[in-house]
Amino acid sequence: MLAIRNLSKTYANGVHALNNVNLEIPNGMFGLLGPNGAGKSSLMRTIATLQEPDSGSIQLHGLDVLADKMAARRQLGYLPQDFGVYPKVNSEELLDHFAVLKGFTGRGERREVVESLLRQVNLWDVRKQKLGGFSGGMRQRFGIAQALLGSPKLVIVDEPTAGLDPEERNRFLNLLAEVGENVVVILSTHIVEDVTDLCPRMAIIRKGEVLLTGEPRNAIAELKNQVWRKTLKKAELAESQARFAVLSTRLVGGSPVIHVLSTTCPDVGFEQVDPDLEDVYFSYLQSDRRVAA
């Protein structure tokens, strides 16, 4: 159980990266959703002991993460956003290096750990290949392998699927799903499907504030019978956006399709659809926008 209380951080330029964040994260996958610049990475880095908050506390199974960073690091696996590698080193060598940094100082044990992890992430066959030659998906799999070194109790993955093709994305999410049973896994993303597919619990954050926390299906249930869809002509789009509470606009075959939040049918031509997490996500972002306006 990871407990985050009253976490706040203001950067030197005045941006409130974290604004009194409170989260209780049990074992299992936890999705952290938010648009770019919402403060996800700040939160992740803070939990990963790489950044100090102005105030607040973080407890991992009773351990005060901010006070005893060394102890926290021993239980931590972190795959940062935009993770890079030494291009001229092969994966086995680099994972071996990380293993030492994670505390595996015995040679025999380390070899086992490295082999086991490379096999899990299916990189064993290419272990002698220089990391510079890895594809994006392979590199992310290597990233998760290093994050899992030392059986961490807390795994943080920051936007891991950005830029992956669907096949690699699936493969990566499968890997994550296996991990996330007995430990806390925080998956930060702006891709709603990642959360839908994987996470029993989630939070939506924006401008450093937690807008929602809970189980995705409960959030979806709350929108039941309130989401309406209509395919428009391009010319009608502006008018519709002005008239209705539009959750999202997307093009299907070149024509705009809008989702509108409404307790009743907003207009002719709208059909009710089953809400999904994306609708939830947009509804929260928009409610916030409305409040702010």
Place this chain on the structure above:
Amino acid sequence: MMRHFFAFDLRMLLRSPLTWATVFLFCLQALTATNTVGLGGTIGNANFNAPLVIANKVSIFTLMSMFFIALFVAQPLLRDQELGIAELFFSKPMRKSDYLLGRFAAGFSVCLGLFAAMLGLMALGVHMPWVEAKLVGTDQVSSYLWTFFVIVVPNLLFLAGGIALLAGLTRSILQVYVGILSFFALWGAAQAMGSQVENQLLVALLDPFGGRALDAATRYWVLADFNTRSLDLSGVLLANRLMWGGLGLVMLVIMVVRFKTLRAGTSRAWFKKRLPQSTTSARPKVKPTTFASFVPTFRPRTAVLQFLHASWFETRGVVRTSAYLMFLAIGAALYWANLLGANQVFGSDLYPVTSWALMIAARGMGLFLIITIVFYAGELIEKERAAKMHEVTDACPTPNVLPLLSKFVALTLASLVNVASLALVGVLFQLLHGYNKLEPELYVAGLSMEVLPYVQMSVLAIAVQAVVRNKYVGYLVMVLLIVLRFSAGKLGISDNLIIFGGAPSIEFSDLNGYGNHLTPYLTFQAYWLAFSLLLLTLAAAAWVRGTPVALRRRLQIAGEAVRQSLAAPVALTALACVGLGGWIFYNTHLQHTFRSDAEALNLRAEYERLYRATETLPQPKITAVDVAMDMSPKADMLDFKVRYTVTNPHQQPISELHVLVNPRLTLLSTNFGTTAKRDERFGLSMVKLSQPLAPGESATWEFGLSQVAQGFTNSGSQSLLLKNGTFLHSSRALPSFGYNRDGQILDPKERVKHGLPPLPAMAKIDSTAAHNIPLNAGNGVDASDDADWVDFNTVVSTDPDQVALAPGVLVKEWQADGRRYFHYRLTGKTSVYAAWLSGRWNVKRDQWRDVAIEVYADPKHTYNVDRMIEATKSSLDYFSTAFSPYQHKQLRIVEFPRTVGYFAEALPGIVPYAEHLGFIADVRDKSKFDMVYYVTAHEVAHQWWGHQLVSANVQGGYMIIESLAQYSSLMVMKKTYGKEKMRQFLQRELDDYLRGRGRDFLPEQPLALSENQPYIHYNKGSLAFYRLAEEMGEEALNRALQKFLAAHAFQGPPYPTSKQLLTFIRAEAGPEHEQLIADLFERITLHENRVTQATAVKLPDGRYEVSIEISAKKSYADPKGAEVPTPVNDWMEIGVFARPAGASERNEKVLALERRRIDRETTSLTFTVNEHPYEVGIDPYNKLIDRVSADNRMKVSSLD
């Protein structure tokens, strides 16, 4: 379009703080370049703003500018790609050349602008208050403009073109920097080798910075030229400038043509392995099983093991990079070149002994270590961040100090690998040169000793990068710190306690090892190591993981770390630093008086101001010297008693004696008076005589002296003793009387600075008072008039495992109280110069008539002992026949450690001879000049010139002592080796003379008036006497010298001058050589001979008729170098030579060689020779002083 790119980039550059930081740094250098700070210095006595001085300095500046050219030229070309926006540009409909040339022009303009500013500041700099106005000439705008267009523009074109090409082809700023550093290193190597190459024209042409071409164009300039002559752009200089500037343009064009606007990495690389296709989409074949659970256990030793592993990982990361290997390879190659280049002394090879190989390694390795350290400190510290991996490593459970410590270890190990590779190169060189006494332990000890300062520099570099956290700013800071550190001396800071990494210099000698310098050296190194580790710990404390934080918070974090987690190491290193520093301070400042170089000079000035008046104080003359010298090299103790028999030669009684002793010694007792006053700073005691010495009266006085062991000083051990091979010269041991002219400042510039009146370098030849002062051989400007001729007797004792030597016959040798005693006595009167030596040598004895010849050499250096004996024998033979009998019963040659100096010195019957001079020369190659033979003969000759005959301490005194010794040794050489060998030597003498006259502090004097100007009395002396001997005949000249000796040997005061010598020579030579003698000795004569035409016609009888047209000019120069033409009327050799195809001059055949009197500017001559002529020449062997020797010969063009 191009204009747009230009303007845009210029704005970008001018907005960058890095640009302004660079501008500031270089402008500061330029402003202070004039004088003591920065790249100071000038040429000889030339003004600070003499045209050539400016051009030279700016040429060096352009070399350093490579680093900012990379910033201004390469960076703009690569910026878009680094930022990942290159494709935005290349997908636009623009011309590639507009884009590239616009950007290039922007960077290039900034470079040009910076140099224009620097030149302006240099012009301003000479008028700064710290610059002595007397050393500044009138401002000449033209010389700055000339420099800008002739030096700066082509140099920058070449550099910028090359760097742009490098950037365009590699598309990596890292590769550009690696390329620059490699070029820098190669250039350094070429510089080192350049002076070895015979074809100096080629060397001049090939220097991209024009320095060598400037050198060649002004090779034999004299002072007057430097200050007034403007440089002209012609000949090799013009060719050099056009070539390199043009090459720059060509490289720029190639860059524009070859620059690929495609994404980097999309073209096929040359050597890269193709990636196996299948792996890129490695599909999971088996469903992964659940994760096995491995949990590491954390123990106290985990951190240590992590540190060891990380150190290893980082080290491998460095030593496997191509840049590191390239630096390593270039460093090794440069070392090899240096070994080859330095492997010669006076044209003789050396045996590559290990101590010598180490010396060469120490000389050259600094540059590469500094480059490697500075470069890789930045790379290592920013490694994780550059790879975007820092967030992972920062979140690992490792101690905070791990990154810095492991990176420091990596850098140190990289330096060690670098140094170890030098050892391998050294061993390889030794083996290939047939030297198979391998001494790995010497390499290990020597190189570890040398690498210590670089370990400290590694720490500094790591700390700077860790604190700055910006690689390029870090580099800039490091370069600034290094420049500051190496200009500390020039800034007047010489206290090794406050110069980072400062320590006394240490050198290894086979005889003496590191001797007494080892302990002080290691103490200083330990002190700086402690300081460095403290620095590293503090940098580690300020090391913040993860996201950068504000400075204030960072300091807070550092403060916490210092108080808590790092308290122990901080306390420990600080304690060590303070403890060692305190111990050093106690030694260097409390036990000894510390003086910076400037303070030492001030002190000398003060001595002169305070005591110059005592110059006329009547002091007694010493007539007998008796010394009981007790040396204990092992215990480093020296005690001795000096007994002088003195007499008063003056008209009035002497009641006050000024006794000067070496300040390293203590005058414990005197038995002839009471010390009224002491001035410890100068070792001066003013003794009130208990009984005044009446005119003509004699007395025997005793002085008790001792060297008190007192730790060490800022420059290491001050002991007069060495562990093995002590060479204690009388001038450093014996008390002297009265004012010491040796203590005066001689450098005219320094005298001006200290407000001292100008000092004549030597008394005028006609000042009769000075004729009473003897000039003694090999002792610099010694003007001691304490003694004329003395009786010498000494008993010297030393440790039981050493032999003690002194001049004279060994009367008795015995052992007592566990010490060895030797009693030496010189028969007959001798000059006061003596020395006491003690060491463990291998002795070889021989005999020439009744003279014992003994050579004392290090057991490892016995190569040339026989050669020395042979040279001694033939010298004694020649001189005793030609001049006069040898006055002693023995002649000893004694090796002393190279750390003492690089010279040989003739003392009465004993010749101390430096380790690396002669003892390790390899003279097996008979085609080369035998340096050992020459030096030995020269020193033996001093037994006549300097010890039988002492000249007066006036102008020309050195001609008698040194030129005659040169002449004498040349005659012995000629007799043994033949005329042909002399040529090599005389050519070197000619070149040294002509170069020497341009770089002298003093006005040039004719040979007979030489004022301690070695290029005159050695180099010109050889040429003059050799030519004189050829013209008047060797025997006639020797007769003159014989008579000169007979008239003046063992005589004085007054001592003879060069005037007397010339009188004897003139008497033998006769009036027909009057003009020659005047030209050689009393004037500065320069010839300008050349062949203007040489043709040959084959005669019907198979012979050849050769027609030669020659031009001969002569001029006389004044002491400032201004020349006045004079009609030529000299005997010269004219020759016709044949040469087999492809053969060199050495193998040529003389078809005709005649001496002709040439008395017209142009002369036509005809020769008939038997063979096909190859070449003709006027003065073909360059016996006359002629600045351009090459045009004395010309190839014959056949008319048939």
